[in-house]
Amino acid sequence: MKRIIEQKFAVPYTYPVIFSENIFNVGDQTLADLLDNGKGGKAFFVIDSGVSDSHPELISQVKAYATAHQEKFKLCAEPLIVPGGEASKNDPQYYEKVVEATHLYGIDRHSYIVAIGGGAVLDMVGFAAAVSHRGIRLVRIPTTVLSQNDSAVGVKNGINFFGKKNYLGTFAPPFAVLNDFNFLKTLDDRDWRSGISEAIKVALIKDLDFFEWIEKNATALASREMEPMQELIVKCAQMHLDHIAGKDPFEMGSSRPLDFGHWAAHKMEHLSKYEIRHGEAVAMGIALDSTYSFLKGMLTEGELNRIISMISELGFNLYHEVLSGEMLLKGLEEFREHLGGELTIMLLSKLGKGQEVHEMDQSLVLEAVEKLKVFQSDRLIAN
Template identity: 30%
Template sequence: MLDLTQLPVTHPTGQYAVLVGADLLPNLAEHAHIRGPIALITDSNVGPLHASRCGEVVCVVTIPAGEQHKTLATVQTIYDELLAAGIDREATVVALGGGVVGDVAGFVAATYMRGIDFVQCPTSLLAMVDASVGGKTGVDLPQGKNLVGAFKQPTAVLADITTLQTLPSAEFAAGMAEVVKHGLINNSDLFERLEIGDWRLTNQSPIGNLKSLVATAIAVKRDVVQEDPFEQGRRATLNLGHTFGHAVEQVSGYRVRHGEGVAMGLVAAAHLSAQLGYCDAVLQSRIEAVLQAQHLPTHIPAEFEPKAIYQAMFSDKKKASGKLRFILLRDVGDVFVTGDVAETAVLATLTAVQSA
């Protein structure tokens, strides 16, 4: 039995633990200190693989897999099923799945009967290292991603590394984009381990190695959100690569995965930073090499017009008062937020990072 890593997270209304380890799901209630009934929310891919491992639950609500189902319509169907199963305020909503399930289930937990307890069991790498920590939940609207939501802190997060073994390799790679991002934001040691190939992992890598990678990447996010729980300052740095990435995702009609958009966005952020004189141009090549080693895209497909991507940036809510905000790099582990970037510079970067 591999040992368990516990990462305590403090937030404005309390504290909880993120547990990282193998085979946590069979002892879900015990690990997460759940005493009442459990309503498990999962998706059509993850449910058949892992729901039966979660011990005794009162009901399993299975939503169709995919970002296109991260909607208010899905939230409504979940409310219906919870009511039909007699779920009340004594119960705990447990999210078992990727970031989509976590965001939707968290929003349900924040709003159902004015809020009930919530536990995250992330099963994708992206959900483990990013989506499940920090308390942000929500759904997409036709106008854009994550436009409706709530802050809802979980009472526990269980990152069961064993579940990664069934994660498709492209989804694992997408999660690695966020791991690379975390290294760039605040952990140069993490970035360098990826760079020298120490942590060139796949979802089939030894559990112990995956566990260290996941725990290290979670700690970066934990440290940032603890400092700025409501995204008033430093937390915005977690959006490194996301202003570009979200816009590419949107212009592609969400055919580009979130993590893939982030990978392209990290390259664009480095290009823009170098163009504006904040960092050395070699940083872009270093980031490209790390992403390519993880089989992630480093160029924006030529079919998406720079002007269309630029326009899409304005429908992303992460802009302060009508102005775009960019996270720029000075070096690995040294990033900052600015709202002061000219359209011509952004368009030049978009053109430069497009594939030929």
Template identity: 45%
Template structure:
């Protein structure tokens, strides 16, 4: 008999056996790829909202990333026209709402989202549609997850990073000055629609951000995909939409398959392979007060961890060089002076990211490293001296490039 089975008798000598609750919950959501999602002749959005065939008119609120509203000034009118043409099946509960594209906006923004939902009386079978980059998808998703203990969320990612990674998974989050994604929940969306036409107006930084996430999954899971990215680096940097959409699709498929097959979709364990390169990336973002974007930070984090893997004999020098050159060819930097910043005690500031990473995961520190290209290994200790070497190595690459 285990300690948990031992019974403490009540004063009347009765004992009550513990009940061990156990049940499974199945999650299912489609991820679609399209063009012109709000075009009058595109039936996809309506069919996705009605995919459960509930024989009802679906009430929706649309939240739009302010960056998207600025670069696509016609979007509100197009959304309203789309819904008006299908008023028997889908209904806007209010005019689309513009959202600041900043996960640091905090609880005030969450409260504003919740207030809009409350004022328009959405119920658990209504829909919230989030249109934007990862920051807006995350904060709207978080708000949805706490209203009525979860509303139906339809994500429409509009950046390369969101379409390839942040917008297709099961998490949401809100950043703080202390830690990235310190606040958040696991809440799978009702559906995801990736509209590639939104990519044409992205800044260069936002265009390349998703490439970093593609390298992340390719290096640890798919050698052929890694070859594709390296071979097409110039095309990706030069904004070849055909090459980019292929990269987004392949990255998304790898990401989704990992969630489906890992056996730990909600990350109860300590290992997070899809966070390869992220312990440093998250710290880089917070040190820079989020002036360095997530994709660029991930590229640097990948370079740091790949150097570490080389020093541990997990990859060779030629493979490390392919990784760093591939990232650079795609338009991503592998060094920023912020990673050389030090604490008052003289330690690299980014090393604080290891402790925060362990705290965020829970349990034992577990860092994913590449083992050759297309495979991975988890390690539980990181030698700070090798991180020092990595920073110096990457700084050297930066200096060579500027000469």
């Protein structure tokens, strides 16, 4: 006897992505309402040391906020401070600390973990929350441009392992995302700038108007004007969210359009031991794949120049010595492996329009690197 039952179902997800300011003012109800599960929700806060260093008042603010809203939620322990940046994902002890906290403080599936920080810390905490009790509610409070407009609004988490980025992780939508623009004010210039590269990325593959808007606002963005930055973040987050909701939220297929510029970026970050920040690497990765698209005859020289000028005007470098030929080509192979055998790389067929290819011409990749070197020296001369 052979019998087959076809199992079929869909799992619905919904979560709010909120853009706001001063969320820890005791008069602001937003966070307290999120943490109110109707029976006095337990909340555990994990804070990026970069954020608590720049905002020394934050921990006492969090405590005062919890006291003021104790009928809605309770802190179940002192906030846990973890290192910011990739350090939090490279050393598994931080992931383990968060998991252990869920055990020590009885944080269950109807309690909340609130993570405040940059994308790396949110990724790490998100992984710990996702696997403890098969998923504790996670409220993400992203504090950088990059996390507010990109990583924190999405459905992924993870830590690095075996020296490979995000080797361990899950797809797990957050319970809510709460962006506070105030955190952006204390970012250093590199982090302010870094997040813009994800906006350039979605604009280039999906939306010419948005690309031209960034072009027009590049100087204002580079000089840290808050209003265009807020507009950029909301627009970029919306595009990211639409993309996820559009199809294949958990990336079961092999198409990965949002990885435009990312195959080289991942490798560069790793080779530089994370001295190059993600957004900086993505900017160079975009420059590389755009240049490759030009060399391949897919983009005109005028289009390429607009991209290179914009990236340059925003203050990004276009080349770094880790972009050496051999290691870079190894990155291409690793990306192929990561995708599961078939290489899929997003390139550009024009501004605002991505096009996937399934092979890359190695000698053209190396030629593109050489061109970036030239762009970079022109850039240095121009400044």
